[in-house]
Amino acid sequence: MPRVPYTGTASEAELERWRAVARQVAGTLAADALARDRANKQPFAEVQLLREAGLLELLVPAEFGGAGGHFETAFEVIRILAAADGSISQLLAYHYINQSGIAFYAPAEAQADWWRRTVEGSWLWGDSVNPVDPNLVLTREGDGYRLNGAKRFSTGSGVGEVIVVNAEVEGSGELLAFVVPREAEGLRIVDDWDYLGQRLSASNSLVYRNVRIEPSDVLGPVTDEPVATLLTPGIQLAFANFYLGIAEGALARGRQILLGRTNAWFLSQAETYSQDVVFQRTVGELKARTAAVAALAEKLGRRFDQVLGGAVSQPQRAELAVAIAELKVVASEAGVDVANRIFEVTGSSSTKSDVGLDLFWRNVRTHSLHDPVDYKKIEVGAYFLRGESQPLSLYT
Structure with a gap:
């Protein structure tokens, strides 16, 4: 254990x-x-x-x-x-x-x-654990294993010294977590991560051809012990925090652009765009939503440590996972909305390529699709209405 x-x-x-x-x-x-x-x-x-x-x-x-x-x-x-x-x-x-x-x-x-x-x-x-792309075969060989197959969306694999892999031992049903060095013989890193956003996350595809896995490379079995399964709520909490951070970054960049404009819309009675109540209202709405998400994120960051530091029961784990799912919902939606609507107050000139305001939207739009937020809403709703938890997985 x-x-x-x-x-x-x-x-x-x-x-x-x-x-x-x-x-x-x-x-x-x-x-x-x-x-x-x-x-x-x-x-x-x-x-x-x-x-x-x-x-x-x-x-x-x-x-x-x-x-x-x-x-x-x-x-x-x-x-x-x-x-x-x-x-x-x-x-x-x-x-x-x-x-x-x-x-x-x-x-x-x-x-x-x-x-x-x-x-x-x-x-x-880095990692190579994408559960919706389970094209790996782990075969026993002597006191170790051989790994074959391929895996997409392996974040950090292009630059990480080591890569965590999850794979089921062929014929046993046992799921193991183990570590493969980036320079391992038989591992090919395919430099194919060319997406709308999160372009420097090194989330390449990996191909494994008879990669030897020694007993010393194995972290251990992936089990359903409540404390071990906290890894999934942990990464969902991490996701919510960088959606929140992107929203805060978009707001800060938008503020900088808005304050730098010395004129105003021709129908406005204000001297500058930043003094115009129309733009103040939009910024105020986006800032307030972001602040609310931040308050929830900070609360759950501390709570995660509190739960992790004690004897974790399955009900505790389920309650925490749902609370983090609530954050994931509002952080995803706030991040995408803020990064999108900040253009409403910065105007057409802010879409110029060298301004870079689009980077926030491209990044949050790309990663917020990692797992459907609608299923997080269902997770929250099922628990609230009926006390039902979703099956344990690397997403729930």
Whole structure:
């Protein structure tokens, strides 16, 4: 049984420390986010920026050389980075969840070695677990396994030192989580991630041809233990935070554009666009919605740590998952709406290519399709009306 090493909740000092780090990194990313998005290159330099800032080890327990931070802090970091660069925020969000597979899947006696190795190698953890693309075959071979098949949408795989894979052992029904180095023999990374947004998330396709999986590569079985299944609500909470961050980034950029305009609409009685009540009303509506989502996100970030640090029952897990689904619904809709409607107050000139306002909409529109938000609404409604939980999965 895994021993989850996370305890307690974040202090204000911890939060402030990492907020400051995240803001500094976000400032660097914001300076050329649009140019990097258009270049669509694998984000090795961006990962190095995260590494040098200490962000890759934020959630690693202090006893193994990490920062000993909390998920609440990690979620805030994700949100701050998303306001500058949604792709790199996604990379880091997935890294935190993938890396925490050590806690959720590995037996207690194996965790120390995994934590030390991730710190010593300064690993970024990618993944290859897309459950709607289960084209993998894991075959026993001696004391290990051979992996064959292909997988799309493998976030971080293009730049991560290691890649977490989930696959069922052929003929056994056992689902294992294991780790494949990016340079593993037989692994081919297909540089085919060319989508509307989140272009630097390194979400490539992977092809496995007789990749050897040693016993030491296995994190552990993927089980339905309540504490182990918290990984899924965790990543949904991460998603909501970077949708929120993108909305906040779009608002900040829109404000900058609006305040920079020295004239007003010809029918307006105001001297400038920012003084026009029509535009103030729209901005006020979008800002208020974003603030409400932020309040819920902050509340659930702390609650996630509180639940994770105790003995987790199935009812507790179900209640938390639904609460996070509620956040996912409002964060998805607010993110897309804010990133879209900010153009209403910045006008046609803000659609000029070098303004870059479209980057926020492209990013949130792309990732908000990760899993249908309508099914999150059903999850919330079924639980509220009948106390029914959705079947356990990597989406629920």
